[in-house]
Amino acid sequence: MLRHIPEEPVSNAAVWCRRLAVFALPVAAIAVILARSNAVEPQASLAVLGGAIVVALIALLLFFAACVVIWQEGRRGLGAALGGAFLAALTLSYPAYLAVQAVRLPVLSDVSTDTADPPRFSASRAAVAARAGFTPAGFDADQAERQRDGYPDIEPIVVDLEPDEAYQLVLETAQSRGWRVIDQRPPGGRSGVGHLDFLDRDLVMGFADDIAVRLRPLAGQTRIDVRSASRYGRHDFGANAKRIRQFAEELQAGLNEK
Structure with missing residues (x-):
């Protein structure tokens, strides 16, 4: 059995x-x-x-x-x-x-190549509407110090181009990275300063991040300052610094091709 x-x-x-x-x-x-x-x-x-x-x-x-x-x-x-x-x-x-x-990484949600005088985001009606009314706050001394300690490599970008040429290079580089232009002001006027505002999105969640680029003329060169800010949370987990680094690398690559 x-x-x-x-x-x-x-x-x-x-x-x-x-x-x-x-x-x-x-x-x-x-x-x-x-x-x-x-x-x-x-x-x-x-x-x-x-x-x-x-x-x-x-x-x-x-x-x-x-x-x-x-x-x-x-x-x-x-x-x-x-x-x-x-x-x-x-x-x-x-x-x-x-x-x-x-x-x-340091607790930051706003990173700039110029911590003393970071590029300001455009206050035009179109730019504010594209940012859904959000405008990043200004830098304070503590924030600037934390960025310098955490990201000492985030520095102004200086290119051997006239402002108009540098402006076009910034536009081309931003376009290749998929940034959307929401406001722009070509270099000119008494100061010769140019300005662009862009909108980018987080890779995973797709949250909107805001970018401001300022161009200042130098003697035979142009200084480019980039500011990248996240809209949500106190910590960007290094995303804004990474975005600026990648932009600078692609900008340099585009400059070498010229």
């Missing part, structure tokens, strides 16, 4: 680890889609993303609990637990990157 040998029960922690992880990943994706499509306010999409992060963290805790139970009681479910841990880690990868950046 054949006897049925009952299978070992499955760990409930492993089952729920996978369920929660499977739930968290699409919720995080929905948060990104909502933010990039401007379907809801940024705060709402961040709240959805925050919920996905919490669920993913719970899934990871359940993974460790499942490992303990499986080891001690010999229950099944290791595959489900590992699958859930992988999906949870995938959901948490970008937030974890931001957490690391938040620890290692």
